[in-house]
Amino acid sequence: MIGTVVATRKDENLVGTKLMITQPLNMNLEPVGEPLIAVDTVGAGIGELVIFSKGTAARIAARKMDSPIDVSIVGIIDEMDVHDG
Amino acid sequence: MIGTVVATRKDENLVGTKLMITQPLNMNLEPVGEPLIAVDTVGAGIGELVIFSKGTAARIAARKMDSPIDVSIVGIIDEMDVHDG
Amino acid sequence: MIGTVVATRKDENLVGTKLMITQPLNMNLEPVGEPLIAVDTVGAGIGELVIFSKGTAARIAARKMDSPIDVSIVGIIDEMDVHDG
Amino acid sequence: MIGTVVATRKDENLVGTKLMITQPLNMNLEPVGEPLIAVDTVGAGIGELVIFSKGTAARIAARKMDSPIDVSIVGIIDEMDVHDG
Amino acid sequence: MIGTVVATRKDENLVGTKLMITQPLNMNLEPVGEPLIAVDTVGAGIGELVIFSKGTAARIAARKMDSPIDVSIVGIIDEMDVHDG
Numbered sequence: 001m002i003g004t005v006v007a008t009r010k011d012e013n014l015v016g017t018k019l020m021i022t023q024p025l026n027m028n029l030e031p032v033g034e035p036l037i038a039v040d041t042v043g044a045g046i047g048e049l050v051i052f053s054k055g056t057a058a059r060i061a062a063r064k065m066d067s068p069i070d071v072s073i074v075g076i077i078d079e080m081d082v083h084d085g
Numbered sequence: 086m087i088g089t090v091v092a093t094r095k096d097e098n099l100v101g102t103k104l105m106i107t108q109p110l111n112m113n114l115e116p117v118g119e120p121l122i123a124v125d126t127v128g129a130g131i132g133e134l135v136i137f138s139k140g141t142a143a144r145i146a147a148r149k150m151d152s153p154i155d156v157s158i159v160g161i162i163d164e165m166d167v168h169d170g
Numbered sequence: 171m172i173g174t175v176v177a178t179r180k181d182e183n184l185v186g187t188k189l190m191i192t193q194p195l196n197m198n199l200e201p202v203g204e205p206l207i208a209v210d211t212v213g214a215g216i217g218e219l220v221i222f223s224k225g226t227a228a229r230i231a232a233r234k235m236d237s238p239i240d241v242s243i244v245g246i247i248d249e250m251d252v253h254d255g
Numbered sequence: 256m257i258g259t260v261v262a263t264r265k266d267e268n269l270v271g272t273k274l275m276i277t278q279p280l281n282m283n284l285e286p287v288g289e290p291l292i293a294v295d296t297v298g299a300g301i302g303e304l305v306i307f308s309k310g311t312a313a314r315i316a317a318r319k320m321d322s323p324i325d326v327s328i329v330g331i332i333d334e335m336d337v338h339d340g
Numbered sequence: 341m342i343g344t345v346v347a348t349r350k351d352e353n354l355v356g357t358k359l360m361i362t363q364p365l366n367m368n369l370e371p372v373g374e375p376l377i378a379v380d381t382v383g384a385g386i387g388e389l390v391i392f393s394k395g396t397a398a399r400i401a402a403r404k405m406d407s408p409i410d411v412s413i414v415g416i417i418d419e420m421d422v423h424d425g
């Protein structure tokens with residue numbers, strides 16, 4: 001989770017959503033691939049590691065099946081236990 | 086958002102849509118990955134940073150569920166507040 | 171659009187479709203990412219720049235919702251007007 | 256198509272499916288991106304070039320709409336006619 | 341399969357799911373692309389090679405069609421038989 005986005009001109013079904021920029025990370029927490037603009041459904045803050053869902057799952061998370069949402073933040077990571085190999 | 090596309094031979098359900106080429110960018114606003122041809126639903130202009138949606142979300146945005154649209158521009162970014170780390 | 175594919179052993183719902191290999195390009199028209207095998211719905215020819223759709227949109231384009239199609243060519247590009255920056 | 260997979264512990268809706276590892280290739284037939292585990296619906300053999308479908312198309316190909324299948328092999332390539340540029 | 345994730349703040353439809361981090365691998369079992377956070381539906385353990393499904397298939401695997409799940413672990417690989425070329 002790395003930033004916020006302001007967009008006044010947008011689809012009317014996106015009005016009232018909180019948009020955040022999220023950057024996928026690799027296991028060393030380095031950026032990998034393109035950043036995604038996501039609807040925040042869990043009150044995430046900048047600098048937190050988040051879980052996001054894409055596609056239909058993103059609309060389910062936002063409780064807005066008729067909106068053009070395709071990425072949503074669905075959780076905030078408190079702790080990860082990662083093993084190499 | 087980097088350009089416009091003219092395609093006279095196309096699926097009849099795409100007739101009347103405005104097609105734009107969009108290039109996904111990384112956090113430094115450098116190109117990453119392949120450009121996408123998107124239907125513009127918000128009146129975007131060349132050089133503007135836009136938000137796009139893929140898949141079913143793109144058809145929802147275009148209000149054309151029976152069309153073969155898989156990417157739509159759904160918002161125009163006015164402002165981003167990005168933090169490293 | 172870079173080639174044609176012949177596949178005699180295939181899902182019966184693909185019989186009668188015209189399969190083409192398409193290579194996604196970047197803004198300099200260089201290959202980026204993996205080639206995709208697509209159903210041609212618009213009479214594209216080798217060497218033409220095409221627009222393709224993925225997923226459900228591909229089945230909509232092919233008018234074959236019960237077929238295992240996930241990429242279709244839906245338009246042929248006549249002209250692009252691209253701006254850097 | 257590069258190999259076979261044995262998985263005794265799996266979703267019960269995958270029991271009885273034949274799982275294969277497939278490696279997407281570029282136009283020079285070199286590996287590109289990550290290998291995918293796919294359900295074989297056409298009797299593909301190791302070393303054959305195959306066509307695969309993703310997402311809902313994969314479940315359509317497998318005739319198992321209620322299974323957690325997201326990649327299926329739907330055809331075997333006999334011949335490709337590829338042109339550069 | 342490389343680790344576990346704890347997320348106390350999350351979508352209520354994710355409560356009670358076991359979340360794991362999975363890292364896609366290439367044919368040499370080296371990491372490729374971004375790690376994915378997946379719901380484990382088969383009792384996978386850290387260090388095991390797993391099969392995951394994305395999108396609707398992930399919700400089918402989890403038997404939670406109304407949840408915002410977009411990746412699930414659906415099988416554990418016992419054995420792979422891989423051929424080069």
